[in-house]
């Protein structure tokens with residue numbers, strides 16, 4: 001535990017450096033996830049599959065809520081976070097579908 005003002009500053013900077021590393025990892029992971037979902041969007045558009053799959057989403061939410069609880073993370077937060085990402089993915093899927101040349 002930090003004692004004087006200098007120690008507090010050193011400790012704060014050390015913790016912030018760790019936060020910066022984790023934020024960078026999150027951005028890299030999200031970029032990889034979006035690269036994969038982009039391929040899913042193309043596959044779905046090519047085979048005339050709907051952009052959203054509510055059954056799959058319900059399974060993902062259940063899985064993430066339970067992983068969150070095991071990791072002492074608020075399951076409500078985990079669900080909101082996943083829903084936020086998936087809604088952006090569905091928006092991308094819809095755009096891919098719209099921008100495809102009409103097969104007829």
Ligand SMILES: O=C(O)C(=O)C[C@]1(C(=O)O)C=C[C@@H](O)C=C1
Nearest residue numbers: 037040052053054056057086089
């Ligand atoms: O798995 C799919 O079918 C996807 O399109 C990917 C994904 C996701 O981002 O995980 C996005 C939209 C669907 O509603 C379900 C899941």
